[in-house]
Ligand SMILES: Nc1nc2c(c(=O)[nH]1)N[C@H]1C(S)=C(S)[C@@H](COP(=O)(O)OP(=O)(O)OC[C@H]3O[C@@H](n4cnc5c(=O)[nH]c(N)nc54)[C@H](O)[C@@H]3O)O[C@H]1N2
Ligand SMILES: Nc1nc2c(c(=O)[nH]1)N[C@H]1C(S)=C(S)[C@@H](COP(=O)(O)OP(=O)(O)OC[C@H]3O[C@@H](n4cnc5c(=O)[nH]c(N)nc54)[C@H](O)[C@@H]3O)O[C@H]1N2
C-alpha cells in the first residue's frame with residue numbers, strides 16, 4: 285500500500301553488467317524501504333540478480349565508508365584517522381599543485397574503474413572534463429572489452445555495435461560463445477528460452493561447463509584461446525557446402541575472395557587439432573550453421589581475454605556476413621551495443637579542452653605505470669570506482685607500485701578494499717540510491733535515469749560534487765567543470781541522432797527509462813554497415829594500416845595453447861572467470877554472498893587431480909613464475925584435461941594466502957587495444973605447503 289508519505293523513485297543498477305537493470309526504490313519518510321526491479325521494463329521485467337536484490341542492505345552495511353580519512357599506518361596496512369572534507373581537499377590541492385610545478389600535470393593519473401558505469405558518476409564521464417582541463421595523463425580502460433571492441437570495429441565499423449540481443453528470441457540457432465549468460469547476463473536468458481520454445485537449438489562454446497553450458501543443448505569445450513580457428517573451421521564447412529549467402533556477400537561485404545581463401549586454409553581436421561574438439565562435431569555444427577537461418581551469436585568478453593582475443597571476436601563477427609544473418613531479426617552477432625547511443629559525448633567530455641599529445645596510460649598495466657613509466661613518473665594516483673589490487677594483472681607488481689613512499693594516492697570508495705589500504709587519503713563516495721546518474725547499457729538498447737532516492741549517509745559525496753569542489757580548490761577558471769549534474773545530463777542528451785529523438789531528461793525522469801527510437805525489431809545492418817565502405821569488411825584496410833593481418837585469421841594465445849617448455853613447467857591452462865555471487869570484486873565483502881560464493885576454488889579434471897595426488901576439497905597452492913594463490917580443489921569433468929578453472933573477484937585480504945588469481949596473471953597485452961589477457965595463463969597446482977613462497 286502506498287501512503288502519501290511514500291514515494292516510488294526510479295533508478296538503475298550502476299554496475300558493470302550487460303543488463304543495467306531498471307529498478308524502483310520505495311521511500312518512506314526519507315528512508316529507502318524497498319528496492320525491486322522495474323516490472324514495466326521490457327528487459328529487466330521486475331527481476332534483479334542474486335547480488336543486487338539486497339542493494340539497500342549493501343548501502344547500509346556496517347563496513348560502509350562514511351567519512352574522509354588520512355592514512356596513519358604504513359601503506360597497505362589500512363590504518364586511518366578521520367579528517368574533514370576541507371582538510372582532504374586542501375591537501376590534494378597543495379600536493380597536486382606542487383606535483384604540477386615539478387613534473388607537469390601528466391604526473392597525475394586519474395584511475396577509474398567499472399564500479400560505477402554511468403555518464404555522470406561513472407566511467408562514461410565522471411571527472412573527464414576536469415582531467416582534460418588540468419591536462420593529466422589519460423586513463424585507458426584496457427581491462428574489460430577493448431580487444432574485442434577493436435575486433436568488432438574493424439569488421440562492422442563501430443567498436444560497440446551488433447545485433448540487438450532482444451531479437452535472439454527469433455533465432456533458430458543460438459551460439460553462446462565464450463559467455464556465461466546465466467551468471468553474467470542472466471536477463472538475456474528469457475529471450476533464449478523464448479527461442480527454444482520455438483524450436484531453436486542452443487549451443488555453448490566454452491572451455492568450462494559453466495551453468496550456462498550445462499543448460500545448453502550442446503556444449504563445445506574448446507581449448508582456451510582457439511576460437512578464431514573454430515570460427516574459420518565452421519565457415520569452411522559452410523563454404524564447402526556452398527551455403528554462403530552470395531547475394532548478401534555481393535551487396536554488403538568487401539574482401540570476400542581473400543576471406544574465402546583464408547577460410548579454405550582451415551579445414552575441420554586442422555581446426556580439430558587447434559581447438560582440441562572432435563572433427564565430426566565441428567563438421568556437424570558447421571552444417572547446422574550452414575542451414576539454420578536466423579543464427580544469432582552472443583559473445584561477451586571471456587573469449588577475448590587472450591593474446592589473439594581481438595582477432596577471435598573479429599573472426600566470429602564475420603560469420604553472419606557470410607551466412608547473410610545480418611539481414612534477419614534474430615540473426616547476427618553481438619558483443620556490445622553501446623555504439624547505438626550516439627549521444628553528445630563531445631559536449632559531456634569536452635576533450636577539446638585537453639592539451640594535444642597528453643599521454644595514455646593503460647589500466648591493466650598499473651604496476652608498470654607506477655614502477656617503470658618515466659618523463660614524468662606517476663607521482664599521484666586518484667583511484668575511483670576501482671579495486672586494482674584485486675582486479676588488475678600482476679598483483680605483486682601492483683602492490684609494489686602502490687607501496688611507493690613518494691606516491692600520493694587518493695582512493696574514493698564505498699568500502700575499505702585492499703586498494704583502499706594503500707591510500708594516503710581515503711574518501712567516501714555516495715552509492716546509487718544517493719546520487720543522480722544517467723545510464724546506457726552494453727547488453728540492451730534502453731537508457732535509464734537514476735533519481736537520488738535518499739540523502740547520503742555520513743559525509744559521502746557524489747563524484748560530480750567531489751570533482752567540482754576539487755576544481756574550486758585548485759582554482760580552475762574554466763566554467764564547464766562546475767556544471768551541475770542536471771546540466772551534464774542535458775548536455776549529453778542534446779544530440780541530433782534520430783535514435784535519441786524525444787529522449788529528454790524530462791521523459792527519462794518521468795518514466796525512469798526509454799528505449800532508443802529505433803524500429804522494432806531492430807535489425808541494424810540489413811542495409812549496410814557503419815564502415816568507411818558501408819560494408820561488412822572481411823578485408824580491413826584499417827588493420828593493414830596498423831600492421832595487423834587485414835584478413836581474419838587465428839592468432840594463437842601466448843600461454844594457453846603452449847605445449848613446449850612453458851607447458852612442461854606449468855601444465856595447466858588457467859581460466860579465471862566471473863563469480864556468480866560477486867561482480868568483479870564487489871560484494872566479496874558481503875558476508876551472506878561471501879558464504880554463498882564459498883572459498884576460492886580451482887576446478888581440475890579427475891586425471892589432472894589424480895596425477896597430482898589431490899583429493900576433492902584439499903587446499904592447494906596455484907602458482908607460476910609471477911606468484912601464487914591458495915584455493916580448494918574441486919574435481920570435475922566440467923573442465924577438460926590440461927585446463928583449470930578459478931574465479932575472479934576475491935578480496936586478497938579476505939582469503940587464505942592474501943592473494944587472488946591475479947597474482948598469477950601477466951601484465952601482457954592482447955593483439956588489439958592493449959586488452960588484458962586474464963584467461964591466457966599457465967599454472968601448476970600443488971598441495972600446500974607451497975614450494976614457492978613469494979611473500
Ligand atoms: N555474476 C557476475 N556477473 C558479471 C561479472 C561478475 O564478475 N560476476 N562481471 C561483469 C563484467 S565486468 C563483465 S566484463 C562480464 C563478463 O561476462 P562474461 O564474458 O560472460 O564473463 P567471463 O566469466 O569472463 O567469461 C565468460 C566465459 O568465457 C569462457 N572463456 C574463457 N576463455 C575462453 C576462450 O578462449 N574461448 C571461449 N569460447 N570461452 C572462453 C570462460 O570459461 C567463461 O565461462 O560480466 C559481467 N557480469
Ligand atoms: N582474473 C581475472 N581478473 C579480472 C577479470 C577476469 O575475467 N579475470 N575481469 C576483469 C574485468 S572484466 C573488469 S571490468 C575488471 C573490474 O575491475 P575494477 O574496475 O577494479 O572493478 P571492481 O574490482 O569491481 O572494483 C570496483 C570498486 O568500485 C567501488 N565502487 C562501486 N561504486 C562506486 C561509486 O559509486 N563510487 C566509488 N568511488 N566507488 C565505487 C566498489 O566498492 C569496488 O571496490 O576486473 C577485471 N579482472
Ligand SMILES: [Mo]
Pocket residue numbers: 300398427428429585
Ligand atoms: Mo568487465
